[in-house]
Amino acid sequence: MLLIPCPWCGERHESEFTYGGDATATIPSGDQREDTEAWYQFVYERTNPAGDHAEYWHHSYGCSKWFKITRNTLNNNILDVPESSQS
Ligand SMILES: [Zn+2]
Numbered sequence: 001m002l003l004i005p006c007p008w009c010g011e012r013h014e015s016e017f018t019y020g021g022d023a024t025a026t027i028p029s030g031d032q033r034e035d036t037e038a039w040y041q042f043v044y045e046r047t048n049p050a051g052d053h054a055e056y057w058h059h060s061y062g063c064s065k066w067f068k069i070t071r072n073t074l075n076n077n078i079l080d081v082p083e084s085s086q087s
Pocket of ligand 1: 007010049
C-alpha cells in the first residue's frame with residue numbers, strides 16, 4: 001500500500017491518485033517543435049529508473065490538483081513533496 005502525501009489534503013491512499021508521468025521529460029520547444037524525432041522521444045522513449053524519480057500525480061478523487069513528488073521506485077519512499085502554496 002502506497003500512501004501519497006497531497007500538499008493540500010495530507011496523506012491519502014494511492015487509489016485516490018492518478019499517475020501523471022515523468023516530471024523530468026520536457027516538451028519539445030523552439031527549433032525542436034517541428035522535429036518528429038524529438039516528439040517521438042518525448043512521447044515514447046522514457047527511462048525506467050531504479051531509484052529516485054520525479055513524478056507528476058493528480059489527486060483525482062480528492063482536491064483535483066496536480067503536484068510533483070520525488071519517489072524512490074525501489075521502495076516507494078516519497079522523498080520530496082512541495083508545500084501547498086494556494087488554498
Ligand atoms: Zn489533494
